Amino acid sequence: MNFLNRLAGKKSATSAKERLQLVLIHDRTDISPASLEALKNDLIAAISKYIDIDPSSVSIEVEHEGRAQRLIADIPLRVATRRRSG
Secondary structure (H helix, E strand, C coil): CHHHHHHHCHHHHHHHHHHHHHHHHHHHCCCCHHHHHHHHHHHHHHHHCCCCECHHHCEEEEEEECCEEEEEEECCECCCCCCCCC
């Protein structure tokens, strides 16, 4: 497996993992992978207007608790630097 990761590169492995997660979410919900990706992009655009975030690290997933489903958004914030006066 390590050989395959080096051969394909970490970025493509991460991308493939994210695509697989989207497919699995689609199988468990009525949300298509394309709709979930569009939702993610819309959330990034809306939140970025007000808060400095790291868009490349945003993850959106659907969690199941019994018969209930929950949309989980993990949106890392960038550290704000403060200016010192004087």
